[in-house]
Amino acid sequence: MKADGVWRKSTRSGADGDCVEVAGHPRTVAVRDSKDHTGPILTFGTAAWQRFVDTVTTRP
Numbered sequence: 001m002k003a004d005g006v007w008r009k010s011t012r013s014g015a016d017g018d019c020v021e022v023a024g025h026p027r028t029v030a031v032r033d034s035k036d037h038t039g040p041i042l043t044f045g046t047a048a049w050q051r052f053v054d055t056v057t058t059r060p
Contacts, residue, residue, distance in 0.1 A: 009034055 005023050013019025013034065023030045029049040031042045044052070 005030075007032070 005025055007021040007023045009021050010019045017035050019034045021032050021034045024046075027046060028043045029046060031044070033039055
């Protein structure tokens with residue numbers, strides 16, 4: 001993930017708005033509900049985020 005703080009919507013998001021957005025920063029990754037830009041934001045260390053992505057990513 002590019003460490004620029006730009007919010008990006010999940011490529012797996014549905015048309016009905018059930019999705020999240022993520023923003024990369026130098027040492028953290030932020031996650032929020034795409035329907036509520038002023039709502040709560042979860043933050044994860046980059047190593048923890050990478051473990052999460054590795055766990056949920058389906059590999060061929």
